[in-house]
Amino acid sequence: DQQVKQNSPSLSVQEGRISILNCDYTNSMFDYFLWYKKYPAEGPTFLISISSIKDKNEDGRFTVFLNKSAKHLSLHIVPSQPGDSAVYFCAASALSVSNFGNEKLTFGTGTRLTIIP
Amino acid sequence: GAGVSQSPRYKVAKRGQDVALRCDPISGHVSLFWYQQALGQGPEFLTYFQNEAQLDKSGLPSDRFFAERPEGSVSTLKIQRTQQEDSAVYLCASRGDEKLFFGSGTQLSVL
Numbered sequence: 001d002q003q004v005k006q007n008s009p010s011l012s013v014q015e016g017r018i019s020i021l022n023c024d025y026t027n028s029m030f031d032y033f034l035w036y037k038k039y040p041a042e043g044p045t046f047l048i049s050i051s052s053i054k055d056k057n058e059d060g061r062f063t064v065f066l067n068k069s070a071k072h073l074s075l076h077i078v079p080s081q082p083g084d085s086a087v088y089f090c091a092a093s094a095l096s097v098s099n100f101g102n103e104k105l106t107f108g109t110g111t112r113l114t115i116i117p
Numbered sequence: 118g119a120g121v122s123q124s125p126r127y128k129v130a131k132r133g134q135d136v137a138l139r140c141d142p143i144s145g146h147v148s149l150f151w152y153q154q155a156l157g158q159g160p161e162f163l164t165y166f167q168n169e170a171q172l173d174k175s176g177l178p179s180d181r182f183f184a185e186r187p188e189g190s191v192s193t194l195k196i197q198r199t200q201q202e203d204s205a206v207y208l209c210a211s212r213g214d215e216k217l218f219f220g221s222g223t224q225l226s227v228l
Contacts, residue, residue: 004159036219043121043208043219044160089159104150104173105217107159 003027004092006108014116019077021111023090026071030092034105035064035075038087047088048075080115087112119143121220123209129226130199138194138223142211150217151184151194152208160208166192199227 005024013019021035031052036044050057050064050073057064063076077084091105122141130136142149147168152160153176163182165173168189177184181199186192196203206222 041221043210043221045219046216091159103212104162104165104176105160107161109157109159 001026002109003030004090004106004108006088006090006111008111009109010112010114012114012116013080015082016079019075019080019084019113019115021075021077021088021090021113023073023075023108024071025073025092027092027094027106028071029094030106032093032095032103033064033066033073034091034093035062036089036091036107038089038110044089077113082115082117085113085115121209121211121218123207123220123223125223126221127224127226129228132200132227133198134227135195135197136199136225138196138207138225140192140194140209140220142190142192142209143213143218144190146211146213146218147189148212149186149192150210150212151192152210152219153178154206154208154222156205163194163207196225199225201227203227 003026034049035047037047038044048059048062048064050066055066066073087110089110090108093103093105124139149166151163154160162176164184166186181197183195204227206224208222210217210219
């Protein structure tokens, strides 16, 4: 049972345009959402996060939008740059019910983003 | 270095062999996590430590998997009698500044 879904395995975007990566979740207990970026042969690196009390969080070229009623979040990258080419993972946790500060994350299967120069 | 360090980087094991994977978290990080990432999948939670205490091992797939962190720093994930389905990348992460910092992982191949 996939609680966090990224339905697009891959996405290609022209350099300078907007990249939009989507993520859906099913567990209504999730209240904290994150995006990680992963280059080959490296571990995932944190990109941006959002709490369920917000519907938008922005950090430079990266913006995450959360639609709680639809259980949907998206990551916007604008403008897209060649260095953004990587696999992007959406992740979620249920902080309000986590024990001992254990914010264990549930990840999606990832979207491979390719920025075309 | 200042990041999470994992060793070995690659491990090839024959089916039935025992393996031990090491994680050196970022110095001072109290929380440590192990994740398993199968090919084409996202990382899946295995276990969580706070200092030396293993507070959550709900993600360990079977009793062949065992993790320890005896002094609250370095952690070892041990897999006994490895099977082909154990082939995956094993990621360690430690938490600081309210973020998880991941190591590069150990890629385990069981033949």
